[in-house]
Amino acid sequence: MPKDNKDETAGPSIVWFRNDLRLADNPALSAAADGPCLAIYILDDETPRLRRMGSASRWWLHHSLASLGKDLKAKGGELLILRGAAEEIVLGLAAAANASSVHWNRRYDEAERGQDERIKARLKAAGLQAVSHNAHLLYEPWEVVGKSGGPLKVFSPFWRAAQAKGPPPPPLPAPGKIVAARVPSGLASGPLPLDALGLRPTKPNWAAEMETCWTPGEAGAQEALVDFLDARARGYGERRNRPDIEGTSRLSPHLRFGEIGPRQVWSAARHSVESGDGSASETDIDKFLSEIGWREFSHHLLFQFPALATKNFQPRFDAFPWREDPEALEAWTRGRTGFPIVDAGMRQLWRTGWMHNRVRMIVASFLVKHLLIDWRRGEEWFWDTLVDACPANNAASWQWVAGSGADAAPYFRVFAPVLQGEKFDPNGDYVRSYVPELAGIPATYIHKPWESPHPIRARAGITLGETYPFPIIKHESGRERALAAFQSLSPESA
DNA sequence: TGAAATGTTGGGGCG
DNA sequence: ACGCCCCAACATTTC
Numbered sequence: 308m309p310k311d312n313k314d315e316t317a318g319p320s321i322v323w324f325r326n327d328l329r330l331a332d333n334p335a336l337s338a339a340a341d342g343p344c345l346a347i348y349i350l351d352d353e354t355p356r357l358r359r360m361g362s363a364s365r366w367w368l369h370h371s372l373a374s375l376g377k378d379l380k381a382k383g384g385e386l387l388i389l390r391g392a393a394e395e396i397v398l399g400l401a402a403a404a405n406a407s408s409v410h411w412n413r414r415y416d417e418a419e420r421g422q423d424e425r426i427k428a429r430l431k432a433a434g435l436q437a438v439s440h441n442a443h444l445l446y447e448p449w450e451v452v453g454k455s456g457g458p459l460k461v462f463s464p465f466w467r468a469a470q471a472k473g474p475p476p477p478p479l480p481a482p483g484k485i486v487a488a489r490v491p492s493g494l495a496s497g498p499l500p501l502d503a504l505g506l507r508p509t510k511p512n513w514a515a516e517m518e519t520c521w522t523p524g525e526a527g528a529q530e531a532l533v534d535f536l537d538a539r540a541r542g543y544g545e546r547r548n549r550p551d552i553e554g555t556s557r558l559s560p561h562l563r564f565g566e567i568g569p570r571q572v573w574s575a576a577r578h579s580v581e582s583g584d585g586s587a588s589e590t591d592i593d594k595f596l597s598e599i600g601w602r603e604f605s606h607h608l609l610f611q612f613p614a615l616a617t618k619n620f621q622p623r624f625d626a627f628p629w630r631e632d633p634e635a636l637e638a639w640t641r642g643r644t645g646f647p648i649v650d651a652g653m654r655q656l657w658r659t660g661w662m663h664n665r666v667r668m669i670v671a672s673f674l675v676k677h678l679l680i681d682w683r684r685g686e687e688w689f690w691d692t693l694v695d696a697c698p699a700n701n702a703a704s705w706q707w708v709a710g711s712g713a714d715a716a717p718y719f720r721v722f723a724p725v726l727q728g729e730k731f732d733p734n735g736d737y738v739r740s741y742v743p744e745l746a747g748i749p750a751t752y753i754h755k756p757w758e759s760p761h762p763i764r765a766r767a768g769i770t771l772g773e774t775y776p777f778p779i780i781k782h783e784s785g786r787e788r789a790l791a792a793f794q795s796l797s798p799e800s801a
Numbered sequence: 802t803g804a805a806a807t808g809t810t811g812g813g814g815c816g
Numbered sequence: 817a818c819g820c821c822c823c824a825a826c827a828t829t830t831c
Contacts, residue, residue: 717831718831719830719831720831721831786831790831793831794831
């Protein structure tokens, strides 16, 4: 960045916040905050082909923007909230403010990249600097390549190649002080109060419980990371699979909105091992960082294959005989499949905007294999209901489970909901907290209430088919039907 | 980052 | 004492 020869008479810089709602380790902000700057966020529901953010994400976004606004103000800056087609807004603002440069951190979704390219070209044509930075990933997708120079389609070689590039650069500090430039008047669409975006639910306030279990914003993200590394990272390799305990970092929505960046996570995690004051072992931390690796891999795949959310990565899956079954889909989304671990997961998602990763695999496998419903229906539901819904992770993970993805789970891997429940929620505590009608069933039967002796159900106040559903499909027959359906596809080589 | 079926082994009960 | 069966417990393969 031309720092030294900055023309003092030139106009302000603009920093355009997107998926990077933080002050620290934010290269675009640091570059723009060199002098007077305008910090903006644009809610763009208008540009064609841009995927409209889901409901749960919008709730999160509201609070994250509120937090960012406060944090900027504390440094002397100001966050301008805008709404509309970003291309016209950025160009219009840059002209009205007589800006000298516009900075942003890169996005990796195809439509978003296209938008950024168009804006960059127009800004440059207008004689401005338009500079993109990396805040979202440890390594740019195009930097990690195989020996032959091609994209890597299997996780392990990908992650090896990425790590072989050496440690990522250390995170940047937050700017010490920010000078807010004067907001030009007479903009076609001027700054709005945050509430005017209407990001929060109104009619039924379905976000009530979400308010109690999340702290959106940079401070909440840092707190989550520190809590995790200090107290919960020990034994991560095992504990991460247990939905009944707080064994994961719960950083996903913070990473999604860039309230914390992967370089900060990487640096803090490595430091906690090397300094010896973290509780976790080298193995635990490597396992944790490999989850960051999966996030990188998802973005790598999305970059190589932009249609990741809508098209099978393996074309042979185009012939898959998916079923239309609105009733089964509804039972799945509402957590009424009759399989307690599946229903608990779907209700955790609905109530908290998040689901434990192990349970995500179980419910996804159930939708795609037992119900034979297209993975895209699941992807769409998750997109709307997850606070961490991300174009890369959500699509890559669904394709992974369906078997249609890169380095995907083999088609014959069908999760058995009862066994998974018994293995990873052994006392049934997770089920009890999200399927309260089963609370009175003892651990022996909590994952298969239909097998419990009648007196036990009576004592627990359960009448199957009334207070809790019968399984909507028998596991064994669902499994066989799924295997037959997958068998009908042409082999991988074709 | 499965599950189920099938195969193998080895200890103990028992005729 | 010996072989036989049963069946965990583990290992392998098949889907």
